[in-house]
Amino acid sequence: MRQTRYQQIADDLRRRMGEGEFGAGRLLPSEADLSATYDASRVTVRRALEQLRDEGLVSSRQGFGWFAATDPVRQSLGRLGTIESQLAADGLSSERRILDFRFLATPPARVREVLGPGPVLRVRRLNMADGHPFAVVTVWCPDQYGAELSRADVARSPFYELIGIPLGSATQTIGAAAASAHDAELLGIPEHSPVLICERVTRAAHGEPILVSEHVFPAHLTEFVVELTHADASMAPSGLRLVE
Amino acid sequence: MRQTRYQQIADDLRRRMGEGEFGAGRLLPSEADLSATYDASRVTVRRALEQLRDEGLVSSRQGFGWFAATDPVRQSLGRLGTIESQLAADGLSSERRILDFRFLATPPARVREVLGPGPVLRVRRLNMADGHPFAVVTVWCPDQYGAELSRADVARSPFYELIGIPLGSATQTIGAAAASAHDAELLGIPEHSPVLICERVTRAAHGEPILVSEHVFPAHLTEFVVELTHADASMAPSGLRLVE
DNA sequence: ATGTAGACAAGTATAGGACAAGTGCGCCAG
DNA sequence: CTGGCGCACTTGTCCTATACTTGTCTACAT
Known part of the structure; x- marks a missing residue:
């Protein structure tokens, strides 16, 4: 058993x-x-x-x-399933609407920190579930891997499949913030209403970071669930850390 | 050999x-x-x-x-450890200020769902880091276990130590919301500013739920980190689910 | 010091059952 | 048509019993 x-x-x-x-x-x-x-x-x-x-x-x-x-x-x-796979199982549309697809010579500081100083491909898209927007996603990817991708590729397949190299570990950071005017409009929520922000650094099997992504979710629609098989030795939620 | x-x-x-x-x-x-x-x-x-x-x-x-x-x-x-231990490592003080300590004959519906219909002890406290508030914590605990606890006990030790029975698994749910007037005042942040909310159901080793806790953190101070040792087969953050 | 063999205690998961308490629904008396 | 009763079904809570697991111990061989 x-x-x-x-x-x-x-x-x-x-x-x-x-x-x-x-x-x-x-x-x-x-x-x-x-x-x-x-x-x-x-x-x-x-x-x-x-x-x-x-x-x-x-x-x-x-x-x-x-x-x-x-x-x-x-x-x-x-639980720990992914949204797209679940939606697919429902036969619901999980559409990826590409908002922006461009190469940046000088990525934002946070992305440079992780991926290095070189140029990157930045893709911004709106994820739809059942016809309603539920996430604004931005993905940064080094030029080296992004050069062969087309806008149509990105709309059709998950990013990780397009990179074509085996993925290793990832680090996921979950935080909250007030919705920016831009994100609020895309998600159809009031400006400054709470959103969950998930930043993810994905590394190749050999450890080199190859993707940085940011997901913005409306707070009233989404929550994260973490199963802990043995309770931590504290009342404080596990995995939390104070920032800056 | x-x-x-x-x-x-x-x-x-x-x-x-x-x-x-x-x-x-x-x-x-x-x-x-x-x-x-x-x-x-x-x-x-x-x-x-x-x-x-x-x-x-x-x-x-x-x-x-x-x-x-x-x-x-x-x-x-x-591995990340608890906030208290992080603070201790940084040489910062951490204090638990008890705001409320009372027995409720009829707990809120969500708590009744998990712990059952009986009376519960509800402890509400403010966690301080380096003199500043960083979390409003509410813990519900069945009468049975809470009866022998004093307000001083709760202020001194983590809750899990006081219960005196071995803990098993836990389920942790992370979401975001706008701060209520009450929480905002306690945390010293503007009303309606974003907060991270973590609900946790802690079970004893034999599976019976024995604690329900809710932690409210100011979004600008806190974030959760999740390490994934092998990247998930999707760009969507793991563990996310849509609600209501 | 390491390994084998066995016995017993304590804890867990599951099956199966009994009963109480709550709900929904149809039936029947009025 | 309406109110009340009873019946079927449901969850909530107990119980016993069995099979299996780890935890611990003793005795003995290499």
């Missing part, structure tokens, strides 16, 4: 919810039904459901049942 | 783990299984596993099993 049974069931339910099988606030099958379909005891099914409840994906009412906590389409993006 | 048997086994297990045979928090074969496959006694297998435990590669729980401790997210989060 590689995993506990209730975790397998929780994973499967999470996946099924992600595929929209249980719609907006709809009821899930009863514990008895799930127990039968998974061929597991009710205790085990309950443990799986309770874990999903801890994650905020479902709620329950005695005598009534278990139901998806929020809108299924958005709910679909469970 | 140039090497001891248990060192050979430890080396082999280390190699197998390095090849990803036991990924992220997955269970290893039981001591009995390993004993059979390596044709060694259980004691010897244990010595090998204990060596790996000393190296931080695996953990174990009685009655459950051995599992790989190499979850990239958790590892990096753990």
Whole structure:
């Protein structure tokens, strides 16, 4: 047994919810039904459901049942899956609208810090989910790798596939800020409303940084979920650090 | 024999783990299984596993099993340590100022969902770094565990130490919002300025949720860092999900 | 010092069951 | 048509039992 049974069931339910099988606030099958379909005891099914409840994906009412906590389409993006893959599973459009595609001789300071002083390709795009904008993404990539890419390439495929070299580790930084006028307009939210900002430095397998990306999400639409398999020795959220 | 048997086994297990045979928090074969496959006694297998435990590669729980401790997210989060330890390393003071300490007969709905309907202890505090506030923290804890705690206890020690039962996993949700008037005043920031909000459900080793906590940080002071040891198959930040 | 073999205690996961309490719905008496 | 009752079904909470796991110990061989 590689995993506990209730975790397998929780994973499967999470996946099924992600595929929209249980719609907006709809009821899930009863514990008895799930127990039968998974061929597991009710205790085990309950443990799986309770874990999903801890994650905020479902709620329950005695005598009534278990139901998806929020809108299924958005709910679909469970746990550590990626948004595009989840949307694809839903058959929903996850369109990448390219806003800007240009080579910069002198990148911003932060990008130079990571990628070095050379020229870079900067691509700015708007990610759409189900017809609505949900992220403004900017990607910086060294000239060397970006030179062979076309605007059409970038619109069609994820960036990482186009680079053509194996990726290694990445460092992801999550912060918050007030929306700039520009981002607010693109995302259809009021200026200065809160946004989540995720900066990511992706490195090649050999360790050299090859991509810097910044994702801006409306705060009311998005949140990050991190599973910690053993609780940290502190009440403070893990991974947090003070900046500047 | 140039090497001891248990060192050979430890080396082999280390190699197998390095090849990803036991990924992220997955269970290893039981001591009995390993004993059979390596044709060694259980004691010897244990010595090998204990060596790996000393190296931080695996953990174990009685009655459950051995599992790989190499979850990239958790590892990096753990490595970063807590804010308090960072402050201590910088020679800065950190203080916990208790704002409120009371028992609630009927907790908020979200807390009831996780902890159950019973009464809870709610502690609200202001975390200070170098004399400046940097977090408003609210912790909910079942009456059962909170009954023996005093206000002084909570001010002195981290909550997790006071509960006195071993902690298991946790689920951490990171989002952003505009600061409420109350939080803004406590943190010394303008109302509606962006804040990072981290909700955390901490479970005991046996899986029962025992703590719900909410941390509110000023966005300009704080960010989360997540290390991914192998880049995800998407440009989208890992762990993100859309909500409501 | 290292390894083998075995026995026992303590903890975990799961199955299966019983019962209480809450919900929704149809039926029936009025 | 309406109100109330009962029935079927649901979750919430307990219990026992079993199989399996790690933790710990003793005895013995190399």
